[in-house]
Amino acid sequence: MNRSLCLSLLALLALAPTTRAADLLVNQVNGYTLDSRGRLQHFQAMLIAHGKVVAIGDSADLAKRAGDAKVIDGHGATLLPGLIDAHGHVLELGYARNQADLTGTKSLDEALAKLKAYAAAHPEAKWITGGGWNQEIWKLGRFPTAKELDAAVPDRPVWLSRVDGHASWANSAAIKLAGVSKATKDPSGGRIERDRHGNPAGVFVDGATVLIGSKVPAPTAQQKAAALDTALAEMASVGLTGVADAGIDLANYQLYRQYADANKLTARIYAMILGTGDDFDVISKDGPLIGYGNDFLTVRTVKLFADGALGSRGAAMLAPYSDDPHNHGLLFLKPDQLTSDIGKALGKGYQVAIHAIGDRANREVLDSYTAAYKTHPDGIALRNRVEHAQIISLEDIPRFVPLQLIASMQPTHATSDMNMAEHRIGARRIKGAYAWQRLLKQGTVVAGGSDFPVESPNPFYGLYSAITREDHDGQPPGGWYPDQAMTPAEALRAFTLDAAYAEHAEKTLGTLEPGKWADFILIDHDIFKDPASKIWSTKVLQTWVGGKQVYSARN
Missing domain, CATH: 3.10.310.70 (Diaminopimelate Epimerase; Chain A, domain 1)
Structure with missing residues (x-):
């Protein structure tokens, strides 16, 4: 064989696809995942290599392909993709x-x-x-x-x-x-x-x-590390394999970098920089941080605030509160400042996520995105977000579509607030509140979260609220404004595939398709076949991130 032919063959071999030998087989499970279109799929086993999914399917078939891979016997437990909280505070x-x-x-x-x-x-x-x-x-x-x-x-x-x-x-x-x-x-x-x-x-x-x-002593480095350790442990115990941290400063950013470098993160962190001030200028100096440390840390988003919260009557309303006729709530920024902040973030290639609870705040956010896109037209492709999108004027809901905005919403807010929400805003405005189906039916992506520690970080509380719109005592029977409830598949999608989409990560996270990270959990019952009333009490048996176990209920 002449030298040139040999080199050509070597080049072809280098380009040929290679099959990685599996190093882990998770067998005998009652597995569920979504496909890339959000359709529910069922399987009995999963092959994993180098932390990523190789295949899902029949137990016997995958056992034949497993070779000398380590075998985890699921003993029939239900397996789900790792759940992602689209809005928490770690x-x-x-x-x-x-x-x-x-x-x-x-x-x-x-x-x-x-x-x-x-x-x-x-x-x-x-x-x-x-x-x-x-x-x-x-x-x-x-x-x-x-x-x-x-x-x-x-x-x-x-x-x-x-x-x-x-x-x-x-x-x-x-x-x-x-x-x-x-x-x-x-x-x-x-x-x-x-x-x-x-x-x-x-x-x-x-x-x-x-x-x-401003007078409270800042936490020490030891207190910050202890807080992160405590949070990561609790997140793993409830089945969270990823969290969008909705507002970090420079010190938090540096701590995350340290943990990622030391392989100490047990959940994938999608961190949002709080505001466009000095910390943003420092963190964004080299542009967005994407997929750092084997996809454990991404920093490509800016978090802004339009208003306060409903419970403290700080949410900015177009008309006065029904239970406080002299109060419209609080807008945090003037419209031109909000537009300017959006533009600064978009100009540096950062996605924008804006806290908006009240209908006036949501309208200001929609107006400001519209204005910012005029000077930063490419910014519309960054999958910008409205965090909470809690009370929206009915005439404003369709505006999410042309602006290509993601609604990052927290289902437990509805069931926590139902004891006072309608009293706060009245029967007419409540129609645009916690309006998940109104958004979903027009094609808006709804990313599911909890806003922990405002609510529990347990994502099964969120799944339960999304599906039933009842509290844990089953009240009100049939659900609070049940026409806005999600189906089980829609709820799972909100906390997996659509939460990943909101992070620009749907190609690597959110489902258990071949080539994606093997982030998954084993739980104690089948949330698709058992009564919905059981969902909130689901127990996580094991949590795995990138094919490595980070939690066991036996520990």
Whole structure:
């Protein structure tokens, strides 16, 4: 054989496709995934090589192809693609668990007792921080006060975030230390709740939280790492293999880079830079970070805020609140500033995700995207997002289509808010609230999330709410505005394929198709065949990311 022919054959061999030997067979499972069109597929086994799916199919057939691959016997357990939360707050989840956690408290007295016990157990803490409180669940009919907080912790400043993260509660020591008084004016985009004499009453809403929050000592590097470790462990235990972290600063970015470099991330993080200020300028210096560390870290999105939250009446409404006729809520940015911020992000090639709860905020966001696309026409292809898209005027819902916007929504918000939402906004506006089917039927992608720690990070709570629109006691029977409920396949898609699409990752994540990362979970029952009432109580048995086990219920 002459040398030129030999070289030609070698070149052809180099171009020929190679078959990777499987290194893992997950066998005897009740497997479900979606295909690239979102259709539900069923299988019994999955072959994996180098962390990626080789094939799914019949147990006997794949066993023949497995060779000397390690075999995991699923013992008939249900297998699903790893679930992706399209909107959470990772370090905040860790802080919530490591600080005073009032999540789930049923009354003011219960919360104060829990807080008093926490303070007694942490005598070294100069500040008592935490959150998770919700005056609606406590049925107070008002915000709690500083004086009530003083009864539990009078000797140290206390600062506690409301469950939605859009209001915080301070005791008298914190207010005094921050120098806030009757003379202090409400900052732009914020409100100080006041007593009948005009003095700070204890709760600070949205932009006013900086008055106290700026005095709270920043977490140490050790506290940040501990929060990330705590959050990653909890995320793995509930079956989350990916999370879009909706708002990070430079320090969080650097921590994620460190964890990715050390192979310490156990979930894929899609991080959004908070705002277009100094931190964005530093992080974006070399452009978007895509697929860093074997696809464990991507930073290609900017998070902006248009308004506050419904529970604290900070959501910006076109008409006054039905239960507070002098209040329209709070817009955070003037329209020209919002448009400018969108344009800055798009100009550097970053996707934009904007928090919008109220119908006025959603309209401002739609208007600002429209204006920004005029100067950045290529930006429409970046799959820009509206985070929450919670209350939208019916006439504005169709505008999502020509703007090619993704609705990043949290199904548990509907079932958590149904006790007060219609009271807040009335029977007419509720038609455009939590309107999943109105968006889906017009072709808008709905990416599912939780907004944890506002809600539980457990994605099965989200799947349950999406499908039933009932609380965990089955109320109201048949669901709250059930015409907007998702089918089981639509709900799974929202937390898998469409959440991946919202991250520009549908070719590598979201389904268990050959060539995609082997991110999957084993659970204790069949969510497609068992009664929907069981979905929220689903237990995760194992969580795998990239073909490696990151959680076992036996651990």
